[in-house]
Amino acid sequence: MIHKYIMHGTNIVMDINSGAVHVFDAAAYDVVDLYKTKTKEQVIEALSQKYDGQAVSDAYDEIAQLEADGLLFSEDVYLDAINNWERKPVVKALCLHICHDCNLRCKYCFASTGSFGGHRTMMDVETGKKAIDFLIEKSAGRRNLEVDFFGGEPLMNFEVVKQIVEYARIREKETNKNFRFTITTNAVLLNEDNKEFINKNMHNVVLSIDGRKEVNDNMRPRVDGSGTYESILPKLKDMAESRNQDNYYVRGTFTRENLDFSKDVLHLADLGFKQISVEPVVAAKDSGLDIREEDLDKLFTEYESLAMEYINRDKNKEGFNFFHFMIDLSQGPCILKRLGGCGSGHEYLAVTPEGDLYPCHQFVGDEKFKMGNVHCGEFNSDFQMNFQKSNVYTKKECSECWAKFYCSGGCAANAYQFNNDINVPYKIGCELEKKRVECAIWIKTQE
Numbered sequence: 046m047i048h049k050y051i052m053h054g055t056n057i058v059m060d061i062n063s064g065a066v067h068v069f070d071a072a073a074y075d076v077v078d079l080y081k082t083k084t085k086e087q088v089i090e091a092l093s094q095k096y097d098g099q100a101v102s103d104a105y106d107e108i109a110q111l112e113a114d115g116l117l118f119s120e121d122v123y124l125d126a127i128n129n130w131e132r133k134p135v136v137k138a139l140c141l142h143i144c145h146d147c148n149l150r151c152k153y154c155f156a157s158t159g160s161f162g163g164h165r166t167m168m169d170v171e172t173g174k175k176a177i178d179f180l181i182e183k184s185a186g187r188r189n190l191e192v193d194f195f196g197g198e199p200l201m202n203f204e205v206v207k208q209i210v211e212y213a214r215i216r217e218k219e220t221n222k223n224f225r226f227t228i229t230t231n232a233v234l235l236n237e238d239n240k241e242f243i244n245k246n247m248h249n250v251v252l253s254i255d256g257r258k259e260v261n262d263n264m265r266p267r268v269d270g271s272g273t274y275e276s277i278l279p280k281l282k283d284m285a286e287s288r289n290q291d292n293y294y295v296r297g298t299f300t301r302e303n304l305d306f307s308k309d310v311l312h313l314a315d316l317g318f319k320q321i322s323v324e325p326v327v328a329a330k331d332s333g334l335d336i337r338e339e340d341l342d343k344l345f346t347e348y349e350s351l352a353m354e355y356i357n358r359d360k361n362k363e364g365f366n367f368f369h370f371m372i373d374l375s376q377g378p379c380i381l382k383r384l385g386g387c388g389s390g391h392e393y394l395a396v397t398p399e400g401d402l403y404p405c406h407q408f409v410g411d412e413k414f415k416m417g418n419v420h421c422g423e424f425n426s427d428f429q430m431n432f433q434k435s436n437v438y439t440k441k442e443c444s445e446c447w448a449k450f451y452c453s454g455g456c457a458a459n460a461y462q463f464n465n466d467i468n469v470p471y472k473i474g475c476e477l478e479k480k481r482v483e484c485a486i487w488i489k490t491q492e
Contacts, residue, residue: 047118048447049077052487053353059486061447062123065116066374068490072096073104080108081118123450124438127384134429136183138191138388139176140395140406141209143168144202148233149273151265153300153326153334159197161397161410167202168398173209175419176396181220183424193227195395195406200234203242210246227251229296231265232277235284244287252281255297256309256323264300282317290319294368297323300334304343307351314358314365322368325477327459336473345480352484356491372451372485383437386453390416390432390467404432407458432457432467440468442475452478 046061056074058067069077075095079088089101111117145166147159159165177192184190192213194206206228213224228243229251243250254277255261262272285293295318299306310323325344328335336344351367358364387393390404397409400419408414417424437443437454455478459471 046121046447047077049074050483052349052483055487055490057483057486057490058117059447060111060117060119061450062121063116063119064374064450065111065119066486066489067111067117070104072100073107076101076104077108077117080105123384127436127438133185134391134426134433135185135187136180136392136394137187137189138193138393139180140193140195140393141168141173141176142196142395142397142406142409143173143194143199143206143209144197145398146201147197147231148201148268149198149231149265150268150270153264153298153328155327155407156197156409163410166398168205168396170205170208170212172396172398172400172419173205174212175400177209177213177216179396179402179419179424181216181222184222188221189223189225191225191227191393193229195229198231198233199228200230200239203234203239207242225249229253231273232280232284233267233273235277235280240284240287243284248292250284250288250293252284252293252295253297254278254281254295254313255299256303256306257312260299260303260309261297263302264298278316285318285320290317294320294322297321298326299323300326300328301336301340302334304340305347306344307347307354310351310367311354314363319365320368321365324369325474327456327462327471327474330463336477338473341473341476344477348477348480348484352488356488359492369481370485370488372482372489374486374489383450383453385433385436386455386457389457390435391429392433404428405458407456408461435467440470442470446475446479448475448479448482451482 048059048061050057056069056071058069058074058077075092076088079091083091085102085105088105089098092101108117145160145163150158180190180192199206210226216222217224225248226246227249228247231253255264258274261274265273267273281295295313297309299309303309306323310321313321325336326334352370355367355370393405394416395403395406395409396419397403402416402418402424403409403414404416416428435454435457437449440454443449443454455470455474457467459474460467460469463471
């Protein structure tokens, strides 16, 4: 399988199974379309009105050599690998819902403004400790473990966060484990004390802001309806600087109300942030905020123009990292990550304030997906196995898609939300992901 496209005048041909990326001249770019169905002489004849015969001949020979080297039209070796891969599920990461409450009322919030459709509750220390013990037990021989503190707004229950971290540090010494912590916050309650603790203990921090003031304050108001931009911005900038502009993200969401989202990305870059993620909303159909098929062309243009500006700023020593444009062509993720994605439901689980277990934070509140509880030791391993077996080859649309090894099958929660099946991907998400991958690959060709 190959994928070819032109972006900003660059002819790009991707060999999907090998991961090789080629920049072709115009003749080779056209020859590749005919290569598998015509002889060399037929290809030269077919393109004789457009190119010199020698140029076509040379292009044909180059493509033949790339094929012989396994870098073009290569065979798919992954299907046999996944079918013959026998492995026991191992939990390596937890998303701790430290607080099912929030001091904001974001209009697009998938978590019902923090309550996840239930009561507004806080995780207690005992539940957090049980979650740490559960992770240690279910991680088997894996040493490096991840814990994300999530909400709602975790800083509303920060004393419990600190006690859970303290407990995990004790347990990691006892069990030869290594915990890495992440926290997501809207920064309203961020202060010097919790900043110091976060910088000392959190490997990564996600700081929520949607970009331009008018966009942010429209989408992310406080409970009383007032905006947050002016009050949180100095705190976010201070946090980013205190971490030497590394190991953090300012993370925003764009909706149908700001399809010109590249302006929000660049606004954040102009403010000095070096680690930026602005992602499309996943909102209910016809909610008014949801991304629709008729919006895609506009968004594709936004991504392409952002990619051009991304390169220009990098050349002018004003560069920043945009999460969706970061791609590693030299190594990239392991085979399991390429085929199975984020690990939700088997490697990665969410824990509610009451200790209930779900496949990930986006499934929380849907009782059909409750997998157990850390207090009683109940855990549905059959459910876990069903998520583990889901991969790009169990999804028909993915198995036939050129981007399958880059997106790894997409988000299971989004698939279920829109199609009631974790193996039927969310179409809008697929189209946006493919464009982001094209942009990321183009950026690599310019570096």
